[in-house]
Amino acid sequence: EVxxxxxxxxxxxxxxxLKISCKGSGYRFTTDWIGWVRQMPGKGLEWMGxxxxxxxxxxxxxxxxxxxxxxVDKSISTVYLQWSSLKASDTAIYYxxxxxxxxxxxxxxxxxxxxxxxx
Amino acid sequence: EIVLTxxxxxxxxxxxxxxxxxxxxxxxxxxxxxxxYQQKPGQAPRLLIFGAxxxxxxxxxxxxxxxxxxxxxxxxxxxxxxxxxxYYCQDYGSSFGTFGQGTKLEIK
Numbered sequence: 001e002v003x004x005x006x007x008x009x010x011x012x013x014x015x016x017x018l019k020i021s022c023k024g025s026g027y028r029f030t031t032d033w034i035g036w037v038r039q040m041p042g043k044g045l046e047w048m049g050x051x052x053x054x055x056x057x058x059x060x061x062x063x064x065x066x067x068x069x070x071x072v073d074k075s076i077s078t079v080y081l082q083w084s085s086l087k088a089s090d091t092a093i094y095y096x097x098x099x100x101x102x103x104x105x106x107x108x109x110x111x112x113x114x115x116x117x118x119x
Numbered sequence: 120e121i122v123l124t125x126x127x128x129x130x131x132x133x134x135x136x137x138x139x140x141x142x143x144x145x146x147x148x149x150x151x152x153x154x155x156y157q158q159k160p161g162q163a164p165r166l167l168i169f170g171a172x173x174x175x176x177x178x179x180x181x182x183x184x185x186x187x188x189x190x191x192x193x194x195x196x197x198x199x200x201x202x203x204x205x206y207y208c209q210d211y212g213s214s215f216g217t218f219g220q221g222t223k224l225e226i227k
Contacts, residue, residue: 095164103211105216106156
C-alpha cells in the first residue's frame, strides 16, 4: 500500500526558516516523481513542483521558483520542502503528492502539514 | 495559460437528490486530461475521476464524469450524506496541472 506520511504542524515567525518532510513507502521511492501542493486558507490547490528522488532533479512552478526548495534523503525515502525566510503569506496547508507517471494527476496524497507564519 | 472555471461556487441540495457540477476551460483540455477530486474538511483531496470519465479505484458508480474539449461535468446521481464536500476539477495535462477554484456541495 502506497503511503505518504508528512511531518506535523508548524508555527513560525516571519523571517524564520523551515523544513517539512514527507516519507514515502509501499512503492519504489527513487524512481517515481513526488511533489508538493499548496492550499492557502479557504482556497484551492496549486502544484508547487516536483522532484525525482534518484538524482534530486527538481522542477518548480514559476509561482514558487526561488521561493522554496525541494530536497531528498534517499536513505530514508523522504522528501523535504524548505523555506529560508518565511512570510505570513506562506501560511497554508502543504500536501506532498505523488503524480501519475508523466502527468500532474495525483493518485496519492500525504495527510498535509499546516504551516502557520505569524508574528 | 489554461484557466478552469467551476460552477456553481456553492450548490445546496438534499440527500437523495442529483448533483451536477460544471468545469469550463478557456481552451481545449488536451486528450481529455480532466480529473475531479473530492475534499472533505481536514482531509487531503481524493481522486474521483480521471480521463474525464474514468472512475478511480473504489469510487462508487453514483459518480459520473463526462465532457470533452472545454466543457466537463461531474454528476452525482443520488447524494449520500458523505458526498457533501468541496469538489475540484483539474487539467492534469497542462503545465503544473491547473486546478479549478472548487464547488462546495452543501446540505440544504
